[in-house]
Amino acid sequence: MEDPKQTFLKELSSANNLSELANLRVKYLGRKGIITERLKSLSALPPEERPLQGKNINEIKESIEADLDSRESRLKHEELKKQLLSDSVDVTLSGKFIPFGRPHPINKVLSEITDIFVGMGFSVEEGPEVELDYYNFEALNIPKDHPARDMQDTFYITDDIVLRTHTSPVQVRVMEKRKPPVRFIAPGKVYRCDADITHTPMFHQIEGFMVDKGITFSNLKGVLEAFLHRMFGADTPVRFRPSFFPFTEPSAEVDIGCILCGGAGCRVCKGSGWLEILGAGMVNPKVFEHVGYDPEEYSGFAFGMGIERIAMLKYSIDDIRLFYENDIRFLRQF
Amino acid sequence: MRIPLEWLREFVAVPADASEVAHKLTMIGLEVEAVENLDNDVVFEVNVTPNRPDCLSVIGIARELSAVYNTPLEFPDHDILAETGELDFNVDILDKELCHRYAGRIVKNLRLGASPEWLRNRLEKCNIRSINNIVDITNYVLLELGHPLHAFDLGTIKGRRIRIGTPNTVKGKGAKVVIKTIDGVDHEMPGESLLIWDEKRPIAVAGVMGGHETEVSDSTKDIFIESAYFDPASVRRTSKALGLKTESSFRFERGTDIKMLKKALDRAAYLMKTVAGGDIHGKIDIYPKRYRPAAIIVRYERVNEILGLRLTKKDMLNCLNGLGFEIETLPDRLKIKPPAYRRDIKMEADVIEEIVRIYGYDRIPAQLPKATIGTEGNELKVRSNIKQAFLKSGFTEVINYSFMGIHDIDMLGIDEKDERRNSVRIKNPLRAEDSLMRTTLIPSMIKNLVHNVAHGNKELRLFETAKVFIGRNENSGLPDEREHLAALYYKEKVKALYKDETHDFYIVKGIIEAVFNELKIYDYSFIRSSEPFLHSGQSADIFIMDEKVGYVGSVSPAVIDVLDIKAHKPAVVVMELDIDKLMPYTMQVVKYRALPKYPHVERDTALVVDSSIEASAIVAWLKSYASDMIEDIHIFDVYQGKNIPEGKKSIAFNVRYRAAGRTLKDEEVDALHKSLVDYILDKTNGQLRQ
Numbered sequence A: 001m002e003d004p005k006q007t008f009l010k011e012l013s014s015a016n017n018l019s020e021l022a023n024l025r026v027k028y029l030g031r032k033g034i035i036t037e038r039l040k041s042l043s044a045l046p047p048e049e050r051p052l053q054g055k056n057i058n059e060i061k062e063s064i065e066a067d068l069d070s071r072e073s074r075l076k077h078e079e080l081k082k083q084l085l086s087d088s089v090d091v092t093l094s095g096k097f098i099p100f101g102r103p104h105p106i107n108k109v110l111s112e113i114t115d116i117f118v119g120m121g122f123s124v125e126e127g128p129e130v131e132l133d134y135y136n137f138e139a140l141n142i143p144k145d146h147p148a149r150d151m152q153d154t155f156y157i158t159d160d161i162v163l164r165t166h167t168s169p170v171q172v173r174v175m176e177k178r179k180p181p182v183r184f185i186a187p188g189k190v191y192r193c194d195a196d197i198t199h200t201p202m203f204h205q206i207e208g209f210m211v212d213k214g215i216t217f218s219n220l221k222g223v224l225e226a227f228l229h230r231m232f233g234a235d236t237p238v239r240f241r242p243s244f245f246p247f248t249e250p251s252a253e254v255d256i257g258c259i260l261c262g263g264a265g266c267r268v269c270k271g272s273g274w275l276e277i278l279g280a281g282m283v284n285p286k287v288f289e290h291v292g293y294d295p296e297e298y299s300g301f302a303f304g305m306g307i308e309r310i311a312m313l314k315y316s317i318d319d320i321r322l323f324y325e326n327d328i329r330f331l332r333q334f
Numbered sequence B: 001m002r003i004p005l006e007w008l009r010e011f012v013a014v015p016a017d018a019s020e021v022a023h024k025l026t027m028i029g030l031e032v033e034a035v036e037n038l039d040n041d042v043v044f045e046v047n048v049t050p051n052r053p054d055c056l057s058v059i060g061i062a063r064e065l066s067a068v069y070n071t072p073l074e075f076p077d078h079d080i081l082a083e084t085g086e087l088d089f090n091v092d093i094l095d096k097e098l099c100h101r102y103a104g105r106i107v108k109n110l111r112l113g114a115s116p117e118w119l120r121n122r123l124e125k126c127n128i129r130s131i132n133n134i135v136d137i138t139n140y141v142l143l144e145l146g147h148p149l150h151a152f153d154l155g156t157i158k159g160r161r162i163r164i165g166t167p168n169t170v171k172g173k174g175a176k177v178v179i180k181t182i183d184g185v186d187h188e189m190p191g192e193s194l195l196i197w198d199e200k201r202p203i204a205v206a207g208v209m210g211g212h213e214t215e216v217s218d219s220t221k222d223i224f225i226e227s228a229y230f231d232p233a234s235v236r237r238t239s240k241a242l243g244l245k246t247e248s249s250f251r252f253e254r255g256t257d258i259k260m261l262k263k264a265l266d267r268a269a270y271l272m273k274t275v276a277g278g279d280i281h282g283k284i285d286i287y288p289k290r291y292r293p294a295a296i297i298v299r300y301e302r303v304n305e306i307l308g309l310r311l312t313k314k315d316m317l318n319c320l321n322g323l324g325f326e327i328e329t330l331p332d333r334l335k336i337k338p339p340a341y342r343r344d345i346k347m348e349a350d351v352i353e354e355i356v357r358i359y360g361y362d363r364i365p366a367q368l369p370k371a372t373i374g375t376e377g378n379e380l381k382v383r384s385n386i387k388q389a390f391l392k393s394g395f396t397e398v399i400n401y402s403f404m405g406i407h408d409i410d411m412l413g414i415d416e417k418d419e420r421r422n423s424v425r426i427k428n429p430l431r432a433e434d435s436l437m438r439t440t441l442i443p444s445m446i447k448n449l450v451h452n453v454a455h456g457n458k459e460l461r462l463f464e465t466a467k468v469f470i471g472r473n474e475n476s477g478l479p480d481e482r483e484h485l486a487a488l489y490y491k492e493k494v495k496a497l498y499k500d501e502t503h504d505f506y507i508v509k510g511i512i513e514a515v516f517n518e519l520k521i522y523d524y525s526f527i528r529s530s531e532p533f534l535h536s537g538q539s540a541d542i543f544i545m546d547e548k549v550g551y552v553g554s555v556s557p558a559v560i561d562v563l564d565i566k567a568h569k570p571a572v573v574v575m576e577l578d579i580d581k582l583m584p585y586t587m588q589v590v591k592y593r594a595l596p597k598y599p600h601v602e603r604d605t606a607l608v609v610d611s612s613i614e615a616s617a618i619v620a621w622l623k624s625y626a627s628d629m630i631e632d633i634h635i636f637d638v639y640q641g642k643n644i645p646e647g648k649k650s651i652a653f654n655v656r657y658r659a660a661g662r663t664l665k666d667e668e669v670d671a672l673h674k675s676l677v678d679y680i681l682d683k684t685n686g687q688l689r690q
């Protein structure tokens, strides 16, 4: 009897795909396959020869099965490789995506500041942008015919209505609505009749305000130092110096060490090493009188800052008008 | 205010160099904004706040330094050695409330000419142009002592008489009074403005500017020098009314030193005699309204309560002693009378500031107050959510000025009766195009488009949230301020790596739906819009329940046509939402619903219907079919063209069925779906697509 293994191996080596391999499997191991037939024919042999022959054929069968399996797994692997290759994409082409939008740098800085104060227990309040002269000036101890009005060039709607020149009127509106304690910030747009490389007719401020029993100048320093250290870094020097605002007394201007030159003096800080960043002070008792708070019982502080200035320092922007041109090549940098 | 250090040192021996002096001044509230180094001197640019007119002079700054360095203040020489003759002059103050004191001197036989070197030099350091020795001396004294003086040509004063009064007082109400000031301008004076008059006519606008006819000229020999105290508010009103701001009005409206005015007068006369060789005649000084400050009570305890310090009485006195106050010490308080040059000190808080100003702001410890938890409030959170949705959808935030012009509203073709024409007008706008407050954000968005396209930006997704200002409330006079959101989408049709056939309208509409989804607003609908500036076939008004909250649509080609955009006519989609109107619909509490336990079955069907039938109508009809097993219906294909008859369109929809308590059988879904399809065919008068 010839050895079927030899023919099988020859045929196996020429089976180059899975269907040829499947045919080969049927040819040898199928119900009428060569090996199956051999096994069936064992019964025709004399009983004493059967064990040896049987063992022989079973060994061939197992070896063929093993060869088929191993060949199949190799072919499968090769076919998968071929398929993956034909399905491949150029991974260097750019992906399809819509870049996220960017918040306006002013609002980005504004929400950063808001978050810091909310973390310190301040709530957020708002007030109208078209405001009564009373709230914008009178109630803040800036009477008509007072030179302090020169500090702010005002847009007028009527003699009694203005575009608010600062966010401070929110103080008065909140105090009229609520009894102390109050503690809030009021971010928003303000307007001054002024336009050049450092001024735009509209800009943004954040007002901060706190009134309670026993609030001190020392507390004002505490809150503002904490804020400035969070905003500009814990090592930033902070300096308070006397100033004047009609609605606070004592009043202070708050400077930080110049973040551009580290205090050595540069163009931005005009050589002083300091940058003016905030106006602040203890609420003037006259403001309390306007809203019926008892200045003997309560004290408090107020502060205000311009957002454009902070954003310009933070991002080294040298022309304030860029904020309102809204060129996306500018806006997408933040 | 420019202050030369060398001049300062004449009055106070400051034991420090220029940079230390600058620092010291800054730290007591006189901010030195710049330090200019000259050949032999240093000039400080001092920013003097409006409450400190006393520091608008060399002597004023010297006085502050004398207080902080505890060094004596020397007054400049002003002794009049010989007075020649009496003052045969008559001065009447007619409005004593507006002129509290009026003094004057006559100086005769002056030799008018150029000023000496030292005088010119000091004026120049302070950026004052030298004119002649007489005018220069009045300016010099102004810089030195802070008191404005005015020199009249004596010969031009008629009747040897000076009167101080308003046109109302002198001429009676309604009389027309005109004066030509030294700048050559004729001013018709308001009835309540204070003037200086001679026998016949007004010769100066009190505290603001002298008259042309009595001005010192090249031929002047004899002069009358005026040194007076005018009511600050009155000077300010007059200066505003005339639109005239001068060194003199600047100081008078802030408040001058009523006691210093005599010294200033004598100092000027003295210098004139020295420089121009004149004879000084007698003086007149009428002082009807004397400076009598009320005593201010300052409680030691209160000082420490406000500052958060533990100062002793002695500490406080150390701070106040150099400032010229009259101080009475009591066991628990001080009684303080400020000097005439410190009219800004009116109450306890003002004195507290003086104490801490000298004590040093930097010596106050920083201490946080007791903290509570802050909150942003619900509205701000909703607004922030809306912003986030736009940012995530690729829209970049812009901020525009709140202004617009009437042209902007006209360009949009907004109807005469539309409330967006009911805008707030600014009386003094910077430009006519910016004279109204915005009633819609769209014009700004369109300007952003024009700017960006002009700069080669080919794809724009922009949004802005800002207030619009509508009308005026009858009671307050203030407009209704509403928070709006506007967005603009524009994409130049260029070859792209990946194709996206989505119509621009749906891109923006999709974002609005995403926002509503984010805010859990479900009862919204889009209904064809009639906004005049939108493409009538590609625009929709946005409703929540029955309330219009905004609109979205392609900008009408008629509007695009008039824009300054070159080369091509872009397709632009805009939208605007009234965010305040969304608020009531957003406050829903989230409650979890159990996930379904049993599987769903889906069926798809395509109809052919009249092309005028809108998708929303078909969905509404499908939803009106009563069955609690329909879980969801959505349209997944709309087609017009080949194989579909003219005037018809194919709409394919998908229905998802599910029963709450069991698994649905195919046969039962088939029957239900067939019934639904029959129902919709009946409603739409349509056919099944073959």
Ligand SMILES: [Zn+2]
Pocket (backbone or CB within 6 Å): A258, A259, A260, A261, A262, A263, A264, A265, A266, A267, A268, A269, A270, A271, A273, A274
């Ligand atoms: Zn610097």
